[in-house]
Amino acid sequence: MSYVKKLKCLLCSAEYKPEDVKYTCPKCGNDGILEVIYDYKEIKNHLSKNSLKQNNLFDMWRYLPLLPVNDQSKIGPQEVGGTPLYEPERIKKDLGVNFLWIKDDGRNPTASLKDRASAIAVVKAQELDEPTLTCASTGNAASSLAGACASLGLKSYIFVPKTAPRAKIAQLLVFGSNVFAVNGTYDEAFDLSIKATEEFGWYNRNTAFNPYMVEGKKTVALEIIEQMNFDVPDYVFVPVGDGCIISGVAKGYRDMFNLGFIDKIPKLVAVQAKGCKPIVDAVNGDGKVHFVVPHTIADSIAVGIPRNRIMAVRDVKESTGFGISVSDDEILGTIKYLGSIQGIFAEPAGATGFAGFVKSIRQGIISKNDKVVVLITGNGLKDVESAIRAGGEPLIIDPNIDAVKKALKND
């Protein structure tokens, strides 16, 4: 059994037993997202810095006492998490910053951080004996859910905007998912998937609807904390779409704080694309989120109606962090920068957090002596066409040495 004590509504603070509510607060409707509250006192009996040191599981399940899992036998076979935290010496030198870490979460099974949430979704579905799952997604949550379902023989119905990058759609199809490519935005796909859940009774994995997704995503922070030997950075930069990942990061740090393993929470920085920055504006303003029509190449964060907006804005504000936006050109430039200086390949949304970090340094919002962690949320292979836009086209030559010489002369 898990150490989940209750689910608590973000809006009205009503509390529920986990077995009594499936998705959002019955009183508040779909905006009444439920937060998972743990019995930390009990968790302390099963988790300590020392027990972590002895633990030789290196994927996300090493944090099992902090996860909402009632039946361990339902955990899927994929190895999720355990991704590298790099201290990128060449970037530090180039930018003149002294304390920087990059968490490369594109190294997950389906190449994005979303695998951490989907790994929880398939456990919860099985615990409820539900063999069919659904979600709406810009692409990564979808492919991660499709992969997790495939690994366990569960059926999935997935709603993605038809404009999702081809690589993400390819993953869905190979994983044998039933894919609805929606002739509309992610926001429309989201609403449609909720309707389909009501209509067909499928188990819904949607971000900021299913209360357990933040719990999966928080494992990225739990790993960062351990990888930094329980030292807490000043800032964590996170690309933001729905705002579920940044709340996951907040939750991970809060968990470790509540357990007494760390002594503070870092400032969280929400980074969005200039063409879609409702959370950034809210965080830097009065906290109210105004919906927009997204215009950005960063498809994973092209979210005009951020479903986790209330929690995300609260988490950033509570952390005394801030928001910053970057242009599509800055995002593309960052893809090339991360790749060419450090060999890290990020998709556009994945690179957005780093673009925000660079901008924050350049604008003097943060200092070169601040300790900073930047989260990379998805692998560049997820969006090949944007990568080509970032990297340029190759030089085509005939197979003879004179062609090489000529090319080098023009270099």
Add this chain to the structure above:
Amino acid sequence: MSYVKKLKCLLCSAEYKPEDVKYTCPKCGNDGILEVIYDYKEIKNHLSKNSLKQNNLFDMWRYLPLLPVNDQSKIGPQEVGGTPLYEPERIKKDLGVNFLWIKDDGRNPTASLKDRASAIAVVKAQELDEPTLTCASTGNAASSLAGACASLGLKSYIFVPKTAPRAKIAQLLVFGSNVFAVNGTYDEAFDLSIKATEEFGWYNRNTAFNPYMVEGKKTVALEIIEQMNFDVPDYVFVPVGDGCIISGVAKGYRDMFNLGFIDKIPKLVAVQAKGCKPIVDAVNGDGKVHFVVPHTIADSIAVGIPRNRIMAVRDVKESTGFGISVSDDEILGTIKYLGSIQGIFAEPAGATGFAGFVKSIRQGIISKNDKVVVLITGNGLKDVESAIRAGGEPLIIDPNIDAVKKALKND
């Protein structure tokens, strides 16, 4: 300093000090590939089953005493290796086999096994003070070298056939490599890169030319051995192009055998595409390799002139293994099978080994009680178009529930 005793020519058995020869045997020319011979007696003083248990490095460098590294400070920052070995319960049930493991090496930094070799190449180049590297590649060795070079600030000139999948070319460009997309085959690109090496003095990472690449690739076998707790399977299925990976697998098992950590070598099975099977024919015949013009969608193993043919054929024959070929349709079917039944996404060449395994079971060449490991060498995101061919196109619908209902009715 490393425990490399000497380099030994595969053809004439001449022996050289590592500092005396850079690539192939001066007497035998480019077919005189050099094998790296270690001082196992000395290695035993620094590596034991117990020391491995205590070692908390989980990437390929945990095997440092078995690697040709003189200067540890030259090791790059990428986390290479440490990839999952899955025991795929759903596949075992579906195929009715009792002992099966899948090594998913698409989880490496640039999403292929080749990262293991490139990680060694950049160390050797730096040890020789060579800041510029080159290689010819069907795509994966190229992107791995480009990534490794970027992570260390080394320059790379890469030769790939211009038909390489766009995802691989995108990686090269993002990693800031100087890319020559050769208007010809991989075999022509290979010859051109050797000429360029002679002409411009770049450090060459080519498979079966640079003696150290097998040493990097063998770490996949070292990991499998440990992950299976030093139990040796009956068969290891490996997709084969140049034949360097399968020789790496052989070397890894031989290393562990020479150290007394295991008591036998598994039978190695070379799997190739029907449209390009020179090694399979040689292994199953008189051992002589006849060159072909490759015709297969599995671009990573579309190698008509396998550069490591002599060593690969020797290694398979010595192991008393065999060769088997599979059609492109079987490869595409396997991509879909692995994805939809187990959530593992492989590129065409990556899936080829598994396709050969299934065929071997179906044809009764191996038994359902044999212990089998199958190597998956590259992630499916490396070749999106083949994945779409394997997975099918998604269904496009308007964003309303009636469209969903209609689609389900037609399902």
